[in-house]
Every structure is written in C-alpha cells, then in structure tokens.
Amino acid sequence: QKEVEQDPGPLSVPEGAIVSLNCTYSNSAFQYFMWYRQYSRKGPELLMYTYSSGNKEDGRFTAQVDKSSKYISLFIRDSQPSDSATYLCAMSYNTDKLIFGTGTRLQVFP
Amino acid sequence: DVKVTQSSRYLVKRTGEKVFLECVQDMDHENMFWYRQDPGLGLRLIYFSYDVKMKEKGDIPEGYSVSREKKERFSLILESASTNQTSMYLCASRTSGKNIQYFGAGTRLSVL
Numbered sequence: 721q722k723e724v725e726q727d728p729g730p731l732s733v734p735e736g737a738i739v740s741l742n743c744t745y746s747n748s749a750f751q752y753f754m755w756y757r758q759y760s761r762k763g764p765e766l767l768m769y770t771y772s773s774g775n776k777e778d779g780r781f782t783a784q785v786d787k788s789s790k791y792i793s794l795f796i797r798d799s800q801p802s803d804s805a806t807y808l809c810a811m812s813y814n815t816d817k818l819i820f821g822t823g824t825r826l827q828v829f830p
Numbered sequence: 831d832v833k834v835t836q837s838s839r840y841l842v843k844r845t846g847e848k849v850f851l852e853c854v855q856d857m858d859h860e861n862m863f864w865y866r867q868d869p870g871l872g873l874r875l876i877y878f879s880y881d882v883k884m885k886e887k888g889d890i891p892e893g894y895s896v897s898r899e900k901k902e903r904f905s906l907i908l909e910s911a912s913t914n915q916t917s918m919y920l921c922a923s924r925t926s927g928k929n930i931q932y933f934g935a936g937t938r939l940s941v942l
Contacts, residue, residue, distance in 0.1 A: 762935055763935045769930060
C-alpha cells in the first residue's frame, strides 16, 4: 500500500464549477501538508501549505486536513481554464523528506 | 523571487553515455533534491544534499550519483545511461528546517 494515494483523473469540469481534489494517507505521523500545481512541461509550484488539522483559504483555493480520517482536500471555487493542470499533494512528518501523491490531472473547459 | 534553474529543458542521449544534469538555485538554500517523475509513479526521490559536499541516497539511487561542490549547485550524474532512465528530472531546494521545496522547470531526458 502506498503511503499517499491520489486519484490520477483526469477530472474534467466546466468553467465556474467547484472542484474537489483529494488525497488519503496511511501514516498518522504526517503533520505537514502541501498542494503543488504543475502545468504541462513545467515544474511543480507550491499552492497551499498547512500544518496539522484544519482549513486554510487563499483566494479561490481552500485546503482542508482531516487527520482523524487521514484525508486532505483542495477545493477550487469558480474554476477557470487557467486552473487546468496536475495537482500534487505532498506531506511529511518532520522537516525531512516529502512524500508525494501521483497527482490528479484537472481540465477546466470554457 | 525564488529561482531554481535546470540547465537543459530537453536532452536526448544514447545508451551508455555519461549524462550530467545541472541545477542552480539563487536562494542560498542549504538543502537540494533530485527527483524523477514518471506517469503513474509520481515524484520519486533519487538523492538529496543537506549541505555542500554532503549527500544522502533517496528511494531510487541505483544508476545515479550526485555532486555538490558549491552551495548553489547540485548535479545529477548518470554514469552509463540506460533506456529505463528516460524520464522527467526535477531539481528542488529548500531552507534547512523548512518543509517547502521550490522546484525547477524540469529536464525531460530521453535515452535511446
């Protein structure tokens, strides 16, 4: 069993939709949770960073961590075609290595 | 602004060649990382370095070596390239003690 599971998609939604991207994990020691966005043929860029449980909001993006269920989510409101990318979750239990999900490909069509 | 630069975006090499992938960061970060990214497998850590002249094996170090002679530069070396090393290679850096890693644009390597 992988430490971090992420549905690869693709997820295809119309412009303006609310998007929900999710990851599950098995290691209850994870404390640091990140979402990276990766456009085609580019490197990943950090989108959201949260420590421990709870929600964090930044503009149209909301990151949610549920440690009791070992489940993290990224919500995108009012999705735009420019949000079309692969979204990678990443997590760690200390300041050592990051463990990445395999990524979910999102397509937002006009 | 954070900047991690990988010297080549695309490389095509022959089986058996020695290949150098270079990465430079301008943020004075202590830690640097090399990953490969393959469809369905995600990012896998090859090697990382906590500081100059230090290196640690990641999850898939076989067939690779690294060099960190200067703080800003971290090189990945394929001693004898093989077709199964065809992949996207990503370099990242971060401040020691922090989790957030900053990535370069990647090098897409094809070994024929």
